[in-house]
Amino acid sequence: DAGVIQSPRHEVTEMGQEVTLRCKPISGHNSLFWYRQTMMRGLELLIYFNNNVPIDDSGMPEDRFSAKMPNASFSTLKIQPSEPRDSAVYFCASTFGDSSYSNQPQHFGDGTRLSIL
Amino acid sequence: QKEVEQNSGPLSVPEGAIASLNCTYSDRGSQSFFWYRQYSGKSPELIMSIYSNGDKEDGRFTAQLNKASQYVSLLIRDSQPSDSATYLCAVNIFHGGSEKLVFGKGMKLTVNP
Numbered sequence: 037d038a039g040v041i042q043s044p045r046h047e048v049t050e051m052g053q054e055v056t057l058r059c060k061p062i063s064g065h066n067s068l069f070w071y072r073q074t075m076m077r078g079l080e081l082l083i084y085f086n087n088n089v090p091i092d093d094s095g096m097p098e099d100r101f102s103a104k105m106p107n108a109s110f111s112t113l114k115i116q117p118s119e120p121r122d123s124a125v126y127f128c129a130s131t132f133g134d135s136s137y138s139n140q141p142q143h144f145g146d147g148t149r150l151s152i153l
Numbered sequence: 154q155k156e157v158e159q160n161s162g163p164l165s166v167p168e169g170a171i172a173s174l175n176c177t178y179s180d181r182g183s184q185s186f187f188w189y190r191q192y193s194g195k196s197p198e199l200i201m202s203i204y205s206n207g208d209k210e211d212g213r214f215t216a217q218l219n220k221a222s223q224y225v226s227l228l229i230r231d232s233q234p235s236d237s238a239t240y241l242c243a244v245n246i247f248h249g250g251s252e253k254l255v256f257g258k259g260m261k262l263t264v265n266p
Contacts, residue, residue, distance in 0.1 A: 069254075078258035079197070079241065092251050127196055139185035139204070139245060142254065144196040 038062070040145035042128050048151045054116040057148045060109055061130030069142060070103055070113050071127040079127070085111065086133065118152045125149050156180065157244050159257035168266050172229040176242030176257055179223070186218055186225045187243040191259065197241055201227060232264040 041060040049055055061068045069084040083093040085105045093103070100119070105111040115122055129142040156179050166172045174188075185204055189197035201216040203209045203225065209216045215228040225244070229236055242257040 079256040081253050081255070084253065092248075092253055094248070141187060141199040141202055144198070147196050 040128055040130050040143055042145035042148055044148055045146060046149045048153065049118060050153050051119055052117045054114065055118045055150060057113040057126050059111045059128030059145060062143055063109070065130035065132045066108065067131045067133050068105060068111050069129040071129065073125045073127060082113070120152045123150055123152050156246050156255045157242055157257040159242050159260050161258070163261040163263060165263045165265060166232050168232060168234060168264055170232050172232045172236065172262055172264070174227040174240050174260050174262070175224060176226065177224045178244040180246045181223065182247050183244050185245040188216060188227045189241040189243060191239045191241060234264050234266050237263050
């Protein structure tokens with residue numbers, strides 16, 4: 037079975053540029069999560085979707101960050117404009133649940149290592 | 154108090170020993186508890202989940218949950234060098250009407266041959 041697929045695996049760009057990260061959840065999963073991981077702050081939840089609807093975006097750091105889920109098999113996380121402090125590993129995860137949050141384990145993609153110069 | 158806390162570590166044990174990893178959480182209403190393992194440069198992978206008080210065993214791994222004391226632990230018996238990784242505790246936390254999974258910062262475990 038295909039797991040959660042993220043692209044790109046690595047992204048290096050200059051400050052001020054727009055960055056778009058992509059995620060394809062596991063087929064049949066209806067909850068999708070975006071996380072950011074840094075040494076200082078650990079793994080932080082940015083936003084999660086249930087049935088393509090954003091449920092909690094309280095973790096999104098500021099207006100420069102936006103996320104969409106146009107259909108059940110695709111989501112994007114966009115940073116515009118990007119800043120050096122956005123450098124981190126961004127993970128997408130998915131699971132299945134019948135409510136806005138599931139107690140089922142989350143399955144993670146391989147992540148996108150983002151470096152903003 | 155942080156929502157999910159793990160000892161900062163790192164933890165180093167000899168091969169064959171028992172490794173004990175601990176985690177405390179702040180929300181008494183939490184119902185779901187997970188342990189993830191993350192190898193360097195890789196994504197977190199689930200190794201254990203536990204939902205009720207007591208012990209849950211899976212091979213060399215045992216998760217222990219004590220809701221009254223608000224802690225969850227992971228024991229790794231007969232530790233192997235391949236167990237060397239960072240272990241993340243995750244707890245569902247209720248936040249302003251919704252709930253989300255909150256991760257601890259992780260404990261780095263090294264098993265020495």
